[in-house]
Amino acid sequence: MPELPEVETIRRALEPALVGARIESVALSDPSLAGPGGAGAVADVIGHRVTAVLRRGKHLILLLENSRAIVLHLRMTGALLLQEPEQHSRVRAVLSFSNGQRLLFNDMRRLGTLRVVDDIAALLKQLGPEPLEVEFTAQVLADRLSGRRVPIKAALLDQHIIAGIGNMYADETLFQCRVNPLVPSGELLPAQCQQLRDAIRDVLQRAIENHGASINTYWLPNGGTGSAHRTFQVAHRLGAPCPRCGTPVARVMVRKRGAYFCPKCQPFPQPAVR
DNA sequence: CCCGGAACCTGAAGGC
């Protein structure tokens, strides 16, 4: 499940391979990847040069010289690979470049998307702040959470509130700052917003250093795997002892999503008794 | 604006 650290890892691998190269062809073996009517827009990018490989939240952006862009979203099972198509069974598209590189969009569950957009400004605008940028302060986070009654776990997953966090890293983040996933977002104290902000940055940064988490269907463009999942303390560790206190890791459903947490380290705040 | 739920998609896992 590619989240910010996985997409950033992919971005760093693709950047040196694709920047400066011209798109020679785009073969959509699954036209639904580009959405209704997308095939025409895809044809328009042929012949144009890639000027940058960017990431915004979980979106990967191939910026082109005419200010157009190819925006890729991997959703659940998408993978971008610089390999031979024969090595993969669920290839939905192959992009060929003037420098000989070939980029495969492999995607078992076919939820991923490839879109050609004239201007990425609209996309950038609708997403919440980038958690690793310096502008992402505790105050910014507090302002975006204030007044909301949704569980904090759900708020962390909402890309309009913060960009890039998915289920795994939301759980790891809340464990690190000892916040219960069901706490209403607006009830976090200022000190907790500071701890949450620090935890978000720490968890994501360390995951990038470990090249992302290969829990299920995530691969680096060279076919390798990341190791961030080996550092997980609660995510996907139901019943395992909490690394801090030994209590078995529990799991609750928050908005139809599994949330792993330590019931002792992350207690739901008891209502004050007079 | 705010929130909850359905839909999209396919393979794995569990029940009977």
Add this chain to the structure above:
DNA sequence: TGCCTTCAGGTTCCGG
């Protein structure tokens, strides 16, 4: 052994 149901989760859309 095999059929059936449920679950996994990122995002969008729709209804209250």
